[in-house]
Amino acid sequence: MLRGISHLSVDFGTLSDENFELKEELEKSKLENRRLQIRLNSTVTNFSHLPLLMDSCSQTEGDNKNDDVEIYCLGSLEKNINIYKNLKTTKLYGDDDDEDDETEVEYLNDGEDTEEEERDDISETTASSVIPCDPLSSSPSITTNHQSPHRSKSSISNDSILLEENLMLKQKLQNLQDQMVQYENDFLQFQQNSQSTISLLLQRYEEEVNLRKALHDSLVQLRGNIRVFCRIRPNFNTLLPPAIQYDSLDCDAITIGTDSGLLRKFAFDRIFNESSDQIDLYSEVEPLVLSCLDGENVCIFAYGQTGSGKTYTMDGPSANPGIGQRALIQIFQELEKRKNQIEFTINVSLIEIYNEKIKDLLDPTNQKLELHLEKDGRQRISKLSKHSVDSVEKVQIILSKGRKNRSVAATALNDQSSRSHAITMIEISMIDNANNSISIGKLNLIDLAGSERVAKSQVSGQQLKEAQCINKSLSELGNVVSALRRKQSHVPFRNCLLTRILEDSLDGNSKTLMIVQVASEKPSIQETLSSLNFAEKISNVTRRVPKSAIKKTTP
Numbered sequence: 001m002l003r004g005i006s007h008l009s010v011d012f013g014t015l016s017d018e019n020f021e022l023k024e025e026l027e028k029s030k031l032e033n034r035r036l037q038i039r040l041n042s043t044v045t046n047f048s049h050l051p052l053l054m055d056s057c058s059q060t061e062g063d064n065k066n067d068d069v070e071i072y073c074l075g076s077l078e079k080n081i082n083i084y085k086n087l088k089t090t091k092l093y094g095d096d097d098d099e100d101d102e103t104e105v106e107y108l109n110d111g112e113d114t115e116e117e118e119r120d121d122i123s124e125t126t127a128s129s130v131i132p133c134d135p136l137s138s139s140p141s142i143t144t145n146h147q148s149p150h151r152s153k154s155s156i157s158n159d160s161i162l163l164e165e166n167l168m169l170k171q172k173l174q175n176l177q178d179q180m181v182q183y184e185n186d187f188l189q190f191q192q193n194s195q196s197t198i199s200l201l202l203q204r205y206e207e208e209v210n211l212r213k214a215l216h217d218s219l220v221q222l223r224g225n226i227r228v229f230c231r232i233r234p235n236f237n238t239l240l241p242p243a244i245q246y247d248s249l250d251c252d253a254i255t256i257g258t259d260s261g262l263l264r265k266f267a268f269d270r271i272f273n274e275s276s277d278q279i280d281l282y283s284e285v286e287p288l289v290l291s292c293l294d295g296e297n298v299c300i301f302a303y304g305q306t307g308s309g310k311t312y313t314m315d316g317p318s319a320n321p322g323i324g325q326r327a328l329i330q331i332f333q334e335l336e337k338r339k340n341q342i343e344f345t346i347n348v349s350l351i352e353i354y355n356e357k358i359k360d361l362l363d364p365t366n367q368k369l370e371l372h373l374e375k376d377g378r379q380r381i382s383k384l385s386k387h388s389v390d391s392v393e394k395v396q397i398i399l400s401k402g403r404k405n406r407s408v409a410a411t412a413l414n415d416q417s418s419r420s421h422a423i424t425m426i427e428i429s430m431i432d433n434a435n436n437s438i439s440i441g442k443l444n445l446i447d448l449a450g451s452e453r454v455a456k457s458q459v460s461g462q463q464l465k466e467a468q469c470i471n472k473s474l475s476e477l478g479n480v481v482s483a484l485r486r487k488q489s490h491v492p493f494r495n496c497l498l499t500r501i502l503e504d505s506l507d508g509n510s511k512t513l514m515i516v517q518v519a520s521e522k523p524s525i526q527e528t529l530s531s532l533n534f535a536e537k538i539s540n541v542t543r544r545v546p547k548s549a550i551k552k553t554t555p
């Protein structure tokens with residue numbers, strides 16, 4: 001540029017070319033950061049000071065030939081810092097492409113610093129380059145030997161600026177990382193807090209549900225309402241999709257998807273899902289059964305479509321008995337325990353209502369059974385055989401005899417379909433020796449025949465007649481329940497044998513439980529909905545004469 005100015009006649013085009021070359025050369029030297037030789041005293045042990053030392057040395061004139069360390073630094077200071085990090089060995093070589101300039105770099109390692117410490121040292125150093133400090137104050141005499149005539153003071157100060165900027169960026173990064181850790185911790189804390197809040201709310205909800213049920217139970221007892229349990233029969237054909245969804249927060253509620261896509265929710269006193277077994281069910285029924293020993297009239301009946309598991313629940317296989325056998329054995333065993341205090345007799349009768357006729361299942365020769373209205377307003381079956389139970393074995397013999405005599409036939413829906421309504425009548429007479437009081441408790445266990453769609457059960461002939469009788473009596477039962485629900489003055493109990501026998505239980509002073517049985521698979525959805533609707537209606541019936549059945553007389 002000066003040359004250009006001293007020769008005013010010079011071609012300005014050439015001058016600008018020369019200036020451009022000079023500028024380019026300067027830029028290049030800045031970029032390459034031409035080699036800088038630093039000589040350090042052997043007393044220098046803190047390697048981390050090197051960047052600053054270099055910086056200072058680059059601005060210092062003179063040489064110290066007594067140095068032990070000789071370093072060629074390549075590129076920017078930042079690049080050198082990275083080189084230092086890895087400088088565990090004693091030598092570092094200079095620029096490869098310039099053999100002449102290649103110089104050994106030696107570092108007198110005190111042999112104790114770990115790699116980790118060295119890194120720490122470097123970061124300390126870089127930090128200290130931001131905080132003003134004099135690296136020479138504690139260090140030995142240092143001299144530099146500039147190999148590159150192009151490395152100017154401005155390029156070094158640019159390096160310092162870059163170093164500072166780099167440090168600031170690192171600091172920012174560190175702050176961001178710290179913030180991220182803080183956010184993560186906050187999030188974990190929030191997650192923990194919300195989880196504990198949710199479990200607390202769930203616990204409270206469960207308590208509320210239990211309280212609601214307890215209150216409902218008391219109300220049912222006070223009003224004399226009919227309790228309703230629902231049992232879901234397992235799906236035997238896994239290819240058929242399930243139609244019932246369970247409420248995870250309320251085990252006594254279920255939801256059914258209707259064909260129209262609507263969801264119907266049903267809640268009952270208890271719901272027994274597919275995995276509930278006979279013991280689970282009986283444990284809930286047990287208090288009701290035992291109330292017979294206080295002289296109560298108890299009626300438990302199973303209702304539902306054909307094949308939904310009514311007989312399984314009420315009777316059950318001999319290896320896994322249902323309510324009937326468990327109840328009889330328990331009543332017998334309870335009274336045995338009290339036999340010093342109470343004299344008792346347990347009588348059992350078994351009947352079926354088959355094609356609108358009553359049949360004695362324990363004495364099939366007995367053909368003259370009739371239902372009579374007694375003076376006390378109760379329905380009684382005349383000439384019915386009664387069988388005393390004085391041992392557990394007798395219980396089993398009686399029940400299996402009754403089972404054998406029951407009318408059963410195979411249909412397309414159930415190969416052991418009950419073609420009649422079966423009623424197990426247990427009468428318990430007790431005399432309390434302490435005061436000679438007499439009480440009579442009754443337990444009626446009813447296994448209704450299942451409602452069936454004739455088109456589905458594909459029955460004909462005798463079985464078709466049976467199906468018609470079954471469906472008619474169940475429909476009369478529906479009419480009775482509707483009239484009771486609407487509190488009508490006339491309730492059509494007299495329309496069929498089934499409703500006449502059930503009159504006491506539905507409108508009298510019995511404690512009554514209905515177990516509605518449903519199949520869980522989708523193809524049964526219509527029947528399931530119809531059974532659940534019926535069960536819902538029954539649970540809303542408020543009986544007209546809720547009073548105790550305990551009869552006490554003193555001779």
Ligand SMILES: Nc1ncnc2c1ncn2[C@@H]1O[C@H](COP(=O)(O)OP(=O)(O)OP(=O)(O)O)[C@@H](O)[C@H]1O
Binds near residue numbers: 304307311416517
């Ligand atoms: N909870 C259950 N666990 C296992 N098997 C069951 C269950 N419920 C019912 N079953 C089986 O399902 C089949 C049909 O049951 P069940 O005969 O009791 O139905 P049902 O309602 O009495 O029918 P129907 O009205 O035609 O007499 C039987 O093979 C029975 O063993």
